[in-house]
Amino acid sequence: MLRLGLGMIAGQYRARPRREAATRMLRDGDGAGSESARALERTWSDARGIVGFLSANDHKTTGLRFVVTALLFFGAAGVMGGLMRHQLALPEQHVVGPDLYDQLFSMHGTTMMFLFAVPVMQGFALYVVPLMIGTRNTAFPRMSACAFWLYLFGGALFYGAFFTNTGADAGWFEYVPLAGPQYGIGKRADFWNMLVTYSEATGLMVAVDLATTILKMRAPGMSLRRMPLFAWASLVTSIMIIFAMPMVMLAANLVQFDRMLGTHFFNPSEGGDALLWQHLFWFFGHPEVYFIFIPGLGFLSSIIPTFARRPMFGHDAIVLSLITTGFLAFGLWVHHMFATNVPELGKSFFTAMSFMIAIPTAIQIFCWIATIGAGRLVMRAPLLFVFGFFFVLVIGGLTGVMLGSVPLDLQVHDTYFVVAHLHYVLLGGAVFPLFAAIYYWFPKLSGRVLNERLGRWQFWLFFIGVNLTFFPLHLLGLEGMPRRVYTYGAETGWGTWSFVSAVGQVINDLSMLLFVINIGYSLVKGARAGNDPWGAGTLEWSVASPPPACNFYALPVVSSRYPLWSPPGDVTHVRGLSAEIREALVTTVLDARPDTRYAYPNPEIWSFVAALAVTVWLVWSVWSVPGFAYGLIPPAIAFIAWYWPNKKEAAEEVSWETEP
Amino acid sequence: MTRRERIPASVPAVRRGDALDVADLPSYGFAHRSLMWWGNAGMMAIEGVAFGFMIVIYFYLQSLSLQWPDAGKPADLLFGNINLALILASAIPNYLAGRAALDRDTRRVRRWLYVCSIIGIALCVVRWYEFTALNVRWDDGAYGSTIWVLLGLHTFNLVTDVADTMVLTAVTYSKPVEGKRFVDIAENCGYWYFIVLTWLPIYVVVYWAARF
Known part of the structure; x- marks a missing residue:
């Protein structure tokens, strides 16, 4: 009976993704000034305040x-x-x-x-x-x-x-x-x-x-x-x-x-x-x-x-x-x-x-x-x-x-x-x-x-x-x-x-x-820089200075070594990544062909807490031999907590994910 | 079906006007398509370098010594052999767990992760006894220091990955399970092969190198 129950639950979560959630999502690709650009800016900005500072x-x-x-x-x-x-x-x-x-x-050289x-x-x-x-x-x-x-x-x-x-x-x-x-x-x-x-x-x-x-x-x-x-x-x-x-x-x-x-x-x-x-x-x-x-x-x-x-x-x-x-x-x-x-x-x-x-x-x-x-x-x-x-x-x-x-x-x-x-x-x-x-x-x-x-x-x-x-x-x-x-x-x-x-x-x-x-x-x-004060040819100079939080309102498509010095190709940019969640494009190693999308987890304070926990371990281990072993417990807890899924985020993710 | 066929190829991005539409691309991918695979490969390279150099240190110090082991006698083989047999056997449930992850089959994943966790815990227990059967203390001389640290490094990775496996088993109960968690499980299985494969040279060095 229990086995059957587990099987049903498992089966339920093997269900195909609900595509309607995915199609409702606002997508990028319209360039600066558009609705999606404003959404991207909101999505990619790190939070303010002390927690935001530590989670950035x-x-x-x-x-x-x-x-x-x-x-x-x-x-x-x-x-x-x-x-x-x-x-x-x-x-x-x-x-x-x-x-x-x-x-x-010694300090001079080491530093x-x-x-x-x-x-x-x-x-x-x-x-x-x-x-x-x-x-x-x-x-x-x-x-x-x-x-x-x-x-x-x-x-x-x-x-x-x-x-x-x-x-x-x-x-x-x-x-x-x-x-x-x-x-x-x-x-x-x-x-x-x-x-x-x-x-x-x-x-x-x-x-x-x-x-x-x-x-x-x-x-x-x-x-x-x-x-x-x-x-x-x-x-x-x-x-x-x-x-x-x-x-x-x-x-x-x-x-x-x-x-x-x-x-x-x-x-x-x-x-x-x-x-x-x-x-x-x-x-x-x-x-x-x-x-x-x-x-x-x-x-x-x-x-x-x-x-x-x-x-x-x-x-x-x-x-x-x-x-x-x-x-x-x-x-x-x-x-x-x-x-x-x-x-x-x-x-x-x-x-x-x-x-x-x-x-x-x-x-x-x-x-x-x-x-x-x-x-x-x-x-x-x-x-x-x-x-x-x-x-x-x-x-x-x-x-x-x-x-x-x-x-x-x-x-x-x-x-x-x-x-x-x-x-x-x-x-x-x-x-x-x-x-x-x-x-x-x-x-x-x-x-x-x-x-x-x-x-x-x-x-x-x-x-x-x-x-x-x-x-x-x-x-x-x-x-x-x-x-x-x-x-x-x-x-x-x-x-x-x-x-x-x-x-x-x-x-x-x-x-x-x-x-x-x-x-x-x-x-x-200082004099205002504009996008490209030196007339350089690489992509970082195609965006505003300082760059917007999302870097690019539409990811570029590249057809030469110096994209800003070359006439644009037939296809100039990418569209279709989410503007509402932090999503990136993963490409192939040799040719950089688009392969999968990749959703980032939301910024969390755990990376800071984990660093703090590792610090406790290292300091402890300088003064005490058992500290070398026991001191591993706080980082272990911090790293597991860091990894542990957030139910709300997971539910959202399941609603729009597309299987490979 | 071979492993290669189980990892489907990309849905190509579609051209719309002057834009490349990527909205229909998968939201995650297995093996080398996933960023996690590359991160994991980097971590394995880092730890592999550490293991490799510990072995180099062993033979370097051996080459300088007149008598090796310079203190104590070579380690007893019993627990080392048990560990070798167990760790080689663990590759099978590990393979099955990885395959279940590729199929995104929560039930099978969970079943094999349990098996992996149990074998992992058994390995940690046997490892404890291995330390007691080394016939030398870490502070008896260079030989003792080297094999304690060599075994200790592998133990650190072993314990970490057993803990990872148990955490991933628990994560499958946190509903809903996103697709990317299956990628994590598949990568954890990949990392376990690293633990298994690195054990082979370390086993030879710890248990046999001092006998010749």
């Missing part, structure tokens, strides 16, 4: 939150960098003591790599990519919203620890045994391990979201061959993150186990190996450099065609170069370990690989030069930063080739030469393109153009400041000045160049001040 899952909101938070961390790390340069400006200074200095360089560089690139991609590929939100917006909260809580705890004298102090790569149970005093290394777990979980969640979005949610007609280069760069980066970041999460947890549970992974006296940490860390750490750098390449490939007024020369070559870089980046990690006892044959292999990765980067640079050479150049602030990139990155790349050879590396290992190299590469490869991107896309996200004159001043100050700060470090390194010393004697002769470097840092600070002033001024008084 629009990709633009999440992306912007990532970018703004990451820039604040950039500022904090910059201040710490400034303090260090101030300390070293003259010999025998005592602005800060050795212990605080250790924390400063720049984990809390600034990766999140800012992912935040930009979260904002721009859906607009660029013609969809209304990312594939898993609630997951990215959850990732943002995790990132914020992780960063806040890391800084909370720093302000209570528990800042990480064993360098940004936290080598064991210095960070292990024997020498890593107090909870400093534990907080580093926790931060890594947070920031990598964040990075992985956003990477899965972006990769799925780029592969499955492109506008109809946007086949892989027509996909914009920034979307390619984001896709390659996301896939690299998926294969590299689990590594460092695992490694950080193994150190944590050594510290808390008494395991012996890195303890040579009990069969472990200290060098294992270096392998694990750099297997992640080297790709890390490239997933900071590749989005930067994507920025350039978006900006250069716009200001050269022509499509990118060698589009396919650039795509293949990005993919090649993604693969080769995994074969370089040992070049960080030339000073260890790895086999000589291995070192030769990694030297060859380190030289080889210059090839795809060079191909891209030649393509950009060809595009610039063949175009009609419009010189604006974003393009200035692009030229800054060329100069600074090429110097960083050349010293990289030098460091890639074992004999030279052994000579300058752990000296300021390495510090100079990595700052040239990261500032050139990531920060110059990032400023170019901010100047380029700021009109889209604010509706106003950044002031050009202030922008030029900022660029020149930054360009001079960066070179003045970091070029002398090459010379100091060649003279033998080691990294991570909190002071030095006057007899070393390092004082002059260190002072020059400190002056450069002050110029950088002025440049950043101008940047903040420019943002504030332009938000209020």
Whole structure:
């Protein structure tokens, strides 16, 4: 009897969908100003108030939150960098003591790599990519919203620890045994391990979201061959993150186990190996450099065609170069370990690989030069930063080739030469393109153009400041000045160049001040942007600035790489998605043919609550071993509650769903 | 009917004037047509990398040691073998649950999810005994640390997916069941294959690698 009853209920819910509800629903496709456009705007706007703020899952909101938070961390790390340069400006200074200095360089590096560089690139991609590929939100917006909260809580705890004298102090790569149970005093290394777990979980969640979005949610007609280069760069980066970041999460947890549970992974006296940490860390750490750098390449490939007024020369070559870089980046990690006892044959292999990765980067640079050479150049602030990139990155790349050879590396290992190299590469490869991107896309996200004159001043100050700060470090390194010393004697002769470097840092600070002033001024008084202030060719410029909540009143149909530069095809847009519920279009991976519709759940506060619950677990697990197990209960409850169906929503959904 | 035929092809979008009308497209799709499949694939890649590197760490540390195991003796085989047999057997109800989800047959889905949940709980119990039969503590030396963490990583995924399976079983009672829940169930079954397949190399490493 019971079986029969269950069967009837089951049968009832296998019934065909009630089509009349579906046909009554208001559909999109009529463009701006129509009734459906107003309905779309209502449907896609996130709620107001505190709950609305915490539940928001629009990709633009999440992306912007990532970018703004990451820039604040950039500022904090910059201040710490400034303090260090101030300390070293003259010999025998005592602005800060050795212990605080250790924390400063560790916090500076960790913040720049984990809390600034990766999140800012992912935040930009979260904002721009859906607009660029013609969809209304990312594939898993609630997951990215959850990732943002995790990132914020992780960063806040890391800084909370720093302000209570528990800042990480064993360098940004936290080598064991210095960070292990024997020498890593107090909870400093534990907080580093926790931060890594947070920031990598964040990075992985956003990477899965972006990769799925780029592969499955492109506008109809946007086949892989027509996909914009920034979307390619984001896709390659996301896939690299998926294969590299689990590594460092695992490694950080193994150190944590050594510290808390008494395991012996890195303890040579009990069969472990200290060098294992270096392998694990750099297997992640080297790709890390490239997933900071590749989005930067994507920025350039978006900006250069716009200001050269022509499509990118060698589009396919650039795509293949990005993919090649993604693969080769995994074969370089040992070049960080030339000073260890790895086999000589291995070192030769990694030297060859380190030289080889210059090839795809060079191909891209030649393509950009060809595009610039063949175009009609419009010189604006974003393009200035692009030229800054060329100069600074090429110097960083050349010293990289030098460091890639074992004999030279052994000579300058752990000296300021390495510090100079990595700052040239990261500032050139990531920060110059990032400023170019901010100047380029700021009109889209604010509706106003950044002031050009202030922008030029900022660029020149930054360009001079960066070179003045970091070029002398090459010379100091060649003279033998080691990294991570909190002071030095006057007899070393390092004082002059260190002072020059400190002056450069002050110029950088002025440049950043101008940047903040420019943002504030332009938000209020900047020139109105309109849809497409630069006359660019990709889809994000086809919508208003700032974009409406739903991005597109009618999803575009794409027939070329630069849709705004090409005459429209016979079919221009999509119609028929719901205007009353948040619905997106899923397309096929290769050709972007429309395949299914996809209804988003309503925004809920659970992504915030789940991030909070995970935070409870991670904090608990730093102080207590049982906390590592019991602490899993709150996140489990939060995630189940997050997933649990809402009966009313489910009933509505069943009334209009169409079976495949 | 093969699995490929069970996943129907798209209803094409229709051209109306200068617009592409997508109103009649299905509102969800199975397998690689669904976003969930791609998200799940990403998660499996992430966890697969972690498993893979734990195995690499095992052989790396073994290659550096003069004596392996450096403490204790190799794990007893009994519970590991029981787990292997059970987990391989679990693939069958898992397959049937996945197929029922493709058919959107709530009754069959529920039946096989119950079977999967029961086997899953049994696996967790056996796993508990496996830890007691490793013949080494995690803090005895590098060997102990490695196999405890290797087994622990797999256990974490095992317990999570058993919990997922039970939650999905419960969700089938929350009326009405939307079509997309069947996609979730099918994807959960896909994830279970990942648990089964990753167990094979981990089983070999934990139970056999130290015997040669």
